[in-house]
Amino acid sequence: MTEGTGTGTKPLDAKPIDTKLTDIKANEIKTLDARPIRGVLFDLDGTLVDTAPDLVLALNLALKDFGLPSESLEDIRFAASHGSLALVNAAQPHLNDEEKATIQQGLLNHYHRVNGQAARLFDGMASLLEHLNEQRIPFGVVTNKAARFARPLLHRLELAHKMPAIISGDSTTQSKPHPAPMRLAASQLSVCCEQILYLGDAKRDLEAARNSDMLGGIAHWGYIGNNDQAHLWPHDFGFDTPLAVLELLKQG
Known part of the structure; x- marks a missing residue:
């Protein structure tokens, strides 16, 4: 990863909309x-x-398929940017890799159906x-x-x-x-x-x-x-x- 900003200056945070x-x-x-x-x-x-509402819905449908408890949207939405496996890891960190992969596939199957609903x-x-x-x-x-x-x-x-x-x-x-x-x-x-x-x-x-x-x-x-x-x-x-x-x- 290149360390420079490409502009020759230090990183700049844009101001909030009400900033002059x-x-x-x-x-x-x-x-x-x-x-x-x-x-x-x-x-x-x-x-x-x-997209978190759809992704977490698909996750919960997959968890339900395997008799596991559902997760609240607010508790797990932070993982939504990192993909389906990240959601499974956040919900069930103690499962083994094979179990996680199975739930992940279930999530993807459900997500194909609910994608874009919410x-x-x-x-x-x-x-x-x-x-x-x-x-x-x-x-x-x-x-x-x-x-x-x-x-x-x-x-x-x-x-x-x-x-x-x-x-x-x-x-x-x-x-x-x-x-x-x-x-x-x-x-x-x-x-x-x-x-x-x-x-x-x-x-x-x-x-x-x-x-x-x-x-x-x-x-x-x-x-x-x-x-x-x-x-x-x-x-x-x-x-x-x-x-x-x-x-x-x-x-x-």
């Missing part, structure tokens, strides 16, 4: 001018879409996407989620046709934090990596952004656990809400 432009230092504004944002890419689970854009995300459309800033998704789940979800949310780039975990031979899927998405946006903002809520997302020379933004509204220490992840920005991203883009 004058609160941002002059040298930070100069840095933004040097690297204009011409495209935006999103992680899917926990960044663009709140998933919603995070608050403020619709306004951000509307701004991107209005400003003709291309956007898309880079996720480690398999295409058989990612694409139907985006179609159900009526987003797929708006995205020139939808890169899933099986779109390339390497997944995040490897730069391969990021660079493929950049080519599909027709924007150089250095002018793309990538938003994610997991360490691998920000590592992927850094490894591909994109600007990295931490989506603090996502599935970040209390022990994740997100402030230590490589990043250029930190955003409390999607509206904070919108405010940054308006400044640029």
